[in-house]
Amino acid sequence: MFRLQVFLIVSLGAALGAAVEVQRPRGVPLEKRHFYDESRPFTCLDGSRTIPFDRVNDDYCDCKDGSDEPGTAACPNGSFHCTNAGFRATFIPSSRINDGVCDCCDTTDEYNSGVSCQNTCRELGQKERETLEKMAEITREGFLLKRQLIEEAKQGLQEKQGKLSELQASRKEHEEKVDALRTVKETAEQPEREAKERHLKAWEAQKAALQLEKEKAKMAEVFLELDGDADGLVSVSELQTHQELDPDGDGALTDTEAQGLLSGADKVDSAGFQNVWSNIKDKYVSEVRGPSCLLLKSGETDFWLEVSVHSYPEDDAGDEEDDEEEDDDDDVPEEYDDKVTCHRCRPMCATCSSLPESLEKEISFDFGPSAEFAYLYSQCYELTTNEYIYRLCPFNRVSQKPKYGGSETNLGSWGSWNGPEGSKYSIMKYDHGTGCWQGPNRSTTVKLTCGKETAVLSTSEPSRCEYLMEFSTPAICQEPPSLETVAPETDPHDEF
């Protein structure tokens, strides 16, 4: 087998940049220089073997740990040290030595590949220093802002807690009062109640009759609706205009199935339709369509009917309505579903108790170790791209809306802090957004970066339906080493 004899070539101190090269075998970092003593045999750094020194960097791998070939690509697990004077020293895998690609900015990795590399360490160093200075400034100012935020959050929290306990106290007081009054009242009302119960029963009966009447009216209405040719009869084909009545759920209402619904007859009149109606009323969808609220007035009582209509399985339908509500009352994000539900029809008795509960919820949020993220609560931030307007409402939801019209898509509701250990608060996760065709529900990862402004910097969709957002906020800014220090010196161990 061929073996290329590359003799130890001591780096002649190209003296690029300011540092002076100390003589040592190629690819050896300064701190390991003493292991490579020309005058003695070389012992692999894992101690596994000792070889004559002329086999160091001879382009043949002798040591299992690769330590005999710090300057060649011979060992699969070796690493090469670039001094990179003027920039940052670094190690590269030895497979990148002489591979024709410039890896070290001081060009030392390409000493025999024929490629000519430019020494770019000085520029890189300059650039990095500038960036670091800028970063440091941002961090400094951001951190000052953060302190302020923390202070505000503290005050806000205290206020809210105060308000909450006040409210709770007053509610308790109120409830006690009510209890007391009730006792008084109940004793007084005992005879009256019995009479009332009788009334109530009568009322129930009346209500049932009313319900029946309503049912009949509805049936008549449906009959007319179904009787397309107005011949006073509902036929199989007329029934088939309502595919939702399909009993086996295969999506098609066949002749036989329709006939079955008509109890075997081809046609029924309005009398015969009574039986049919009981078969179909659960499924029947009126042609007078839409998520409508039916308000039926009867006597002194208002009946609110909640109507749920399954919309198309498309993601977006109905988003708007949800949003308005959520934005209005700063409610916690609701379970999002694909049905259009007629929220306004819901009997609302919220006002009396919602305030303390929403306060409790707000207080219970994890707004960071010093509640520095609290200021984001109930705020929204937008970013407009070529096609879409993205909207981030921290601790609530992320959404996307086409710039030129179209409905909004939910990209996820607040999930949790999701950063890696040690920097948990660097990433927010929003999930359970609108579902994707054959895919997962949309979700968004929000990466927080230190900045003076609070703003969405960028959005992308690295994988279908998994969004990534960059969000700058002072609240994530770390305390600089020393607030008083001006531009910090380049930290050689700083990770990039």
Place this chain on the structure above:
Amino acid sequence: MWMFWAAWLSSCLTVTVAVDRGNFKTCDQSAFCKRQRAMTPGQSPFRALLDTLELSDSRLTLQLINDNNKVRLLLELYRLQGNMTRVKINELKPLKPRYEVPDILVTDPPTEPLSVVSRDENGVVLSLGAEACRLIVSAQPFRLDIMEGPQVLLSLNSRGLLMFEHLRPRKDTWRYPSFTFLFFQAPDEENAKEDESGMWDETFKSHTDSKPNGPSSIGLDFSLPGVEHVYGIPEHADDLKLKTTDGGDPYRLYNLDVFQYELYNPMALYGAVPVLLSHSPQRTMGIFWLNAAETWVDISSNTAGKTVFGKMLDYVQGASETPQTDVRWMSESGIIDVFIMLGPKPADVFSQYASLTGTQSFPPLSALGYHQCRWNYNDQEDVRAVDAGLDEHDIPYDFIWLDIEHTDGKRYFTWDSSKFSQPREMLQGLMDKKRKMVAIVDPHIKVDSGYKIHNEIRAKDFYIKNKDGADYEGWCWPGSAGYPDFTRPDMRAWWASMFAYDQYEGSMENLYTWNDMNEPSVFNGPEVTMHKDAIHQGAWEHRDVHNLYGFYVQMATAEGLIQRSGGVERPFVLTRAFFAGSQRLGAVWTGDNAAEWGHLKISIPMCLSLGLVGISFCGADVGGFFKAPSTELLVRWYQTGAYQPFFRAHAHVDTPRREPWLFGPENTAVIREAIRQRYGLLPYWYQLFYHAHRTGQPIMRPLWVEYPEDAATFTMDDQFLLGRDLLVHPVTEEGARGVTAYLPGRGEVWYDIHTFQKHNGAQNLYIPVTISSIPVFQRGGSIIPRKLRIRRSTSCMENDPYTLFVALSPQRTAVGELYIDDGHTFAYKENKFIHRQLTFANNTLISRFVDLIFSFLLSSPCV
């Protein structure tokens, strides 16, 4: 049938969303197939008119007459060099010319003299050269038999299934009785009527095929006495050994874009190679049915369904019946033009077929590295990040791929101006790392008057026409699209010129091409493809040329890549659709598979089948295209793909990201190791491709190719050989704790390439496996070159030393070779390469030049 499949589906594919079978025809729904199949074995109505026999030096012609309708056919017989026979049958006087497939044969096959040995009123005996090889023409009923000594090797029309629908004028009403298929032996009147249907038009789902030329199908049967194993006729997602088709559909050859294809059935897929191989311990033969129309192949066997016990019983009782396999080909139009390759060894059949349709193109070395693909890498930043991610995790790769989203609105040859605003900058960034890119160029062209490519094609009138003469338009990725007529040489020349650097904006020499959707895929067409009555140049119907379309697209594209470099650089073009001869043009992959264990398993027989018919450069989407693979499946797929010729990871746009480092450090390490093994063995891979290119021998081989007498190997398709010397048994079972590999060759030894442990041949070996195991063995007696310095890409490793792995035979000898050239140009054609034969004997390694001329100087001292 439906019930059967439904039951099968529910038992095997519990959660799978599978192909919508209703979108694709069964034989019963394909009128000509139904008519052909309605004819059952019996006495053939054809008679050879011996008095019309004419024999020139190498060509025999003879008229055949159908006694039922008196239509005459012309039979031509040729004896070809290299132990082949060509049989052509056409109408003697067709109403108009019938299509004969051009451009597939590399040359007019050289012939050898035919001579009449004997002749009487019953037939003629011809000599096929020496060794008692005879061709017997029987007159009534007409049949052909090829004999060697007393043994019949192969018979044509022995079951009387020759059927030739002659062209006929259309009458006012197609039900007119004179159109009754007289030569069809319809058993009764009712059947005859039914058989007529679909002759002058045919409706499938909402599409009507107008069939202005009426019926034109052809069919012929072949009998193979002594044969129990037949292979080939890809592309099907099925076992290596072809199954009998009695009671089911025939194997179908009709290039189709099948959404979420199903495994283990004879449905047509993206490509078609009408070549069938037969094998028995005594002889390997091949049948090449040169026809580009929709084709169905029926296979039946007299031993099918017999258990081993049943066969033994036959043997013990001395049952007279020898095993026999019968094959029946049916095509919708064209002529019968069939090449019978007589072997006798597998290697002979490969050479014979290669002499007809050419050999595997010799790809640039980089194309044998790892390919990182996804639909889609979103933008330049994404490309940069993936490139950096692979570097960060020390994973080598050579190509990163861009799918359709890189274009400006699916206008090929363009770039999305916001996502890929600086393509040359991006390509330069890759070039600085010695890496390359592939961008997709599909053949459907957006109909858009603001699109240069469309305007030029329209101005040159290069689009395929619909039946009414207007430009054919179909629906595909860009919306409404035209389909250039790639059967036109002038169209192909123009297309090729579009790859010039000054035409294809943003392209550079490290940008290569991928042709997808070239079946062609037409979303709103019948069976998701083009209407058969669409018209190509020369007034040929799409029906006649359908299976050629993808071949021509790749041909024009590869030519473009060659031309842009002034003829210097080897092209690399991947295609999804293919035909016989596509091996000359680049690589193919098995299309839109799914992230399921079954799809991983099937990748082996699918690529083996392609290799048997010349197309060696084959691979499956690593990880599976549809759906998200489990981590274990992804890892196993990398391990399998690393040992298959074309090694590309790909994923559907709706699946989560799956770059190799996204599954935790342990899995990243296992995937990295698999890819590194690939790079280490690239010298061997390259040498195998060189051989495939020179000789037509497959790269990925079923075991029986090298061990033709070992019946244990005949149905094996969970393991394979690379060349002769590496045996691979990838782990393709979920949760596997071990695999049982069969090591062939009595008296041979095999070495585990990871542990160097020695195992004897001719045994089933149980190998315990962990998640990092890839069972691979090197044959004792072989020398395999590797490169052990695994770097970022193949060209980063260009100047690295080779390490020879010498695996000794029990006789303590070994042979091997080493092939080295510049890795990317055609200079090897001028003998600028090193090719050395290595021999190890008596503890000495000797290296000799294989080729006499040596003018290639390596830039580094190697070997």
